[in-house]
């Protein structure tokens with residue numbers, strides 16, 4: 523450790539630039555914490571000629587990955603280039619060359635986390651990925667260390683800044699989805715292709731990573747039931763608001779007697795719920811432990827410096843481990859076998875908005891269908907709708923708790939009912955009564 527620790531970067535974009543700045547600007551604090559100098563060596567980029575407003579030498583930049591992953595002068599490789607296949611290959615090469623790795627890559631960790639953690643363990647190396655979930659919020663370390671003694675039963679979070687920004691602006695200002703999405707792209711929260719944000723996939727990746735760590739179970743990305751925000755309208759937001767709820771894109775991982783449910787979908791939360799007050803691009807993860815009860819981690823889920831703090835904090839742990847000679851000693855093996863809940867085991871309340879024929883007997887027909895399945899209503903409201911062809915009404919309802927299998931059966935029957943003209947929207951309701 524005489525020469526200090528040298529890091530190699532794979533990528534120098536939003537997050538990589540933040541890492542370079544933090545390593546330089548916080549050098550004194552870093553040295554105090556880890557007991558040696560930390561410096562940046564080679565940096566892999568795609569285009570060396572790009573203008574970069576950073577304090578680095580031109581010869582630090584390279585387009586040859588070998589200059590980083592096979593470089594004997596580099597101790598720790600920081601992967602902040604994104605993408606899956608190349609990043610996976612480069613991380614494996616780095617680990618096989620006995621380099622510790624820190625990554626911010628949620629796409630990669632959600633798909634290949636288990637494999638990469640095994641390769642790291644086989645090679646006696648550390649692999650940390652705090653920035654991959656909720657950017658700068660130390661939620662992974664909070665769970666892995668702060669809550670290490672507890673049994674986590676639920677993680678519920680707003681883990682995508684873009685969608686939370688869009689929903690906040692739709693709710694507060696009544697603005698349209700498309701209009702706010704464009705703004706989120708301009709502000710730089712959204713991914714370059716925002717499909718993964720708005721379709722819920724980005725949040726699903728983070729929920730898969732959280733569940734693996736929190737439940738010590740190898741869940742896969744495809745185990746997460748995903749629905750995005752693309753069909754949410756300002757009318758939906760308005761009705762929810764009137765009923766005392768906020769509509770948020772929520773990632774949920776919950777465990778009951780060893781069986782888990784994983785989902786990302788828009789959910790109604792009462793205004794009094796801590797997650798309902800998380801606004802704009804902010805993220806928050808609510809973690810429930812059997813012994814500790816409720817905890818919540820809140821902060822910036824994206825952005826150059828916030829995300830880089832998580833990356834550099836992982837680096838600090840690697841360097842502390844290096845000094846103690848204890849790298850690569852975390853077990854990569856999960857404690858529990860994966861067991862997923864069936865639809866019948868997933869209980870919740872539901873919000874539904876329907877357009878129906880405004881004629882005698884419609885209400886009876888609707889209530890009879892729910893009653894047949896033993897589902898009662900917590901709220902049931904009706905408004906006449908203006909329509910030239912025939913009298914129509916809008917019905918908004920919230921059910922009491924039922925299971926997903928029963929609710930989906932009711933939903934299918936409603937779609938085929940003569941008195942129902944349109945099932946406009948349907949969302950899960952969580953977090954208690956408004």
Ligand SMILES: NC(=O)C1=CN([C@@H]2O[C@H](COP(=O)(O)OP(=O)(O)OC[C@H]3O[C@@H](n4cnc5c(N)ncnc54)[C@H](OP(=O)(O)O)[C@@H]3O)[C@@H](O)[C@H]2O)C=CC1
Pocket residue numbers: 532533534535536537538566567568569570572601602603604605608626627628629653654657823824825826829
């Ligand atoms: N941005 C954020 O707020 C957050 C990002 N993350 C994750 O961090 C990672 C990095 O994201 P971000 O910094 O935004 O990405 P950027 O697109 O801003 O930067 C990517 C960097 O990697 C380089 N790069 C990409 N592909 C290659 C390649 N094939 N070969 C060589 N260099 C390559 C680019 O080079 P060049 O500069 O020459 O184009 C660029 O410097 C991603 O995994 C992302 O999901 C996680 C949390 C938040």
Ligand SMILES: N[C@@H](CC=O)C(=O)O
Pocket residue numbers: 656657681682683684685711712713719724823824
């Ligand atoms: N596009 C993501 C960025 C961080 O992961 C988001 O909007 O949260």
Ligand code: NA
Pocket residue numbers: 652653654655656657658659660661662832
């Ligand atoms: Na984090």
